[in-house]
Amino acid sequence: MNKPSIPKGTRDFSPIEMAKRNYIFNTIREVYALYGFRQIETPAMENLSTLMGKYGEEGDKLLFKILNSGDFMRGITDEDLNEGASGRLAAQLCEKGLRYDLTVPFARYVVQHREELQMPFKRYQIQPVWRADRPQKGRYREFYQCDADVVGSDSLLNEVELMQIIDTVFTRFGIRVSIRINNRKILTGMANYIGQPDKIVEITTAIDKLDKIGIDNVKAELANSGVNEESIAKLQPLFEISGDNDSQLAAIAEMLKDDETGSKGVEEVKTVLEALKPLELKNEIALDLTLARGLNYYTGCIFEVKALDVEIGSITGGGRYDNLTGIFGMPGLSGVGISFGADRIYDVLNQLNLYPQDAIQSAQILFINFGTAEAAYCLKIASQLRQAGIRTEIYPDSVKMKKQMSYANAISVPFVALVGESEMESGLISVKDMASGEQKQMAVDDIIQLIRAKH
């Protein structure tokens, strides 16, 4: 029989990987909760009518569709079949699909439960999503998203708190980051300013690449997409804006002073940055006028987080949107949200070796098994340790010492307890520190102290 395998683009998570992932999710969860966000979960399967048409034509193709149960061929005609593997045939064979992100299910949730919800609604959601993308390094067909959103409130205080959340999460991780902020209205203002309001998509798409491809290529791309030379020249001062946030704000305010939308965007960013000043975040918040992000969706402030000590793309992002639920017939609901990129954060923590030892450890002490009588004695001591909150294992079989010690090494347990006849007589336990190799006889209470102190 062939060794079994899993579908391409999916992953098993081993105990050590899970411990690391749990450390990430728990940290994010705790910080979200500190700010009063409340968790929800939605089903893995949504009706395809909920999912289709929300992610563009390309997205529709990337949805995993679930074959109808029972007589899935009912109602399907020869004509349908002759079309081949069309979207229409797929829609007849399948009425459900796996969620593609957490945003559309959240929008569906808000509309479906609107009568029960008290606005503002601050929710977070940490669940896997599925995309039939071509798998490649760092891109998976199943991956977790960690989203927090506030809907039903226009207040910029929400933006301020989301910045604090980002700062707190990365401070807890020990990852130094730069938190970039911009505003979609500033980008609109710029398009207006250079006299090409209709080219806003092309302009922001090009500007977004400034970091990667450089100013000359951005200009070439702009020209290519039909922005005229004069307009491109008018953009030049934008690329030259520099200095701290206040100087950049002053410069862009001046540039956009005659554009209402642009000025509003400047005002919004200013309000957020001013409110953050006295809060003394640990990480830098930098105005980045070239930051664009998913333009069609966001309408106000936008954010993106870059790790400072590792070369990797954005590890967190978000922004304000004006119309989350319009697609489901409930217009005018504004909100703002962020999403932590758990897989990338995992890579950064790995590269910088930042996992706290305690978070990724399983048992804290392992009792070697010397036989039936000894194991029975150890069971009682293990109970005492567990009651004190110490994660305790007894090796279940009284096999060779070498095998038991090799298990101890495999699970990276910091202490091994040895209880033989002499220990049963004295009531003391021989405890070996696996790091130093040191071994001494200890009472149960002293073991508890020792392990707690290691925390």
Place this chain on the structure above:
Amino acid sequence: MNKPSIPKGTRDFSPIEMAKRNYIFNTIREVYALYGFRQIETPAMENLSTLMGKYGEEGDKLLFKILNSGDFMRGITDEDLNEGASGRLAAQLCEKGLRYDLTVPFARYVVQHREELQMPFKRYQIQPVWRADRPQKGRYREFYQCDADVVGSDSLLNEVELMQIIDTVFTRFGIRVSIRINNRKILTGMANYIGQPDKIVEITTAIDKLDKIGIDNVKAELANSGVNEESIAKLQPLFEISGDNDSQLAAIAEMLKDDETGSKGVEEVKTVLEALKPLELKNEIALDLTLARGLNYYTGCIFEVKALDVEIGSITGGGRYDNLTGIFGMPGLSGVGISFGADRIYDVLNQLNLYPQDAIQSAQILFINFGTAEAAYCLKIASQLRQAGIRTEIYPDSVKMKKQMSYANAISVPFVALVGESEMESGLISVKDMASGEQKQMAVDDIIQLIRAKH
């Protein structure tokens, strides 16, 4: 536009439901970890070749199958189509399916990763599973399983520790339970004893119903399934065995003394019960000779947990099996496991109203928003509270007091903080206890003490 909905048999979990579910999962997780179990996760999607044929013909029909991406009609002939919605056609359209339980993916995981795994392998897994069952009260198409297993060890110490885990979990929940234990070998021994070893399935199936249908109906069912009268009469003493575990063990040992398998089963149960005696569990462990459970799978001790104060089926179960991975070509791997029924535990905790207040609470204090200057002042205080670990919210908009208080009630926050001009001058904060209605002025440190004391 119609109000959007979710597929039948699936559920959204609101913040309060999620908080309750997290309390359940976290409690189980913590106890598993206390005993050195380590978490793994496997993908939602498995290859259908992994899933098919593992759950019987009925189970295969209940698998959710995922339509192949891209040209799903490739290679499908008219002949295939003429068959209609057959299993064969489904297998051509779909190569992946959603997992149906956690056991088969775990077996697949063990075989796939056998070179990396150190035995014994103690894993737990808490993930949703999907079944295309007809939805009905208490039965869902998506639900969580919470499994722990030790594989690669024959030691009965594992059974002992699993009993301790069950006892600890339900003690933490405050649910009084009876933990029933039996052994598959005892059931085999009985079938041998009455001279009908070939009728073991029918006998255990009938005996398993004793509680529900009574002794006369059990006998009728046995007769119906071809067990002869003499054999049924020989079973009679079994139904009359009573008393405490020791007396029952003595009686069944006597009855099965000439049957090797049966005697081994008695010995195994005895060993487990003896080892548990000095550990003084909080809940009763009761030998139940009529307990049968999924006969074809289990081969040694079997367990089942009943809540004492609520009428509900089994809320936890498990047992030992001899051949987890044989289906994937790796024979002879023995293991023992348990599975907590999260949905039923949820119902029990709800009925008995046993959720600790702190576990289901979101924010611990909410700051009322009186305007821009006040909110800015509150942001700093909120930061201090959060640094002290207090879950703190500021109402984002400075709307009418009534609306803000209605929000406070909706999220069940125990304290509301009011900071107006006079508070900003005095540096003290007006804190209202939402339960008593009492309001007093307090310093930040005193608020921290107050809320911590409420824990």
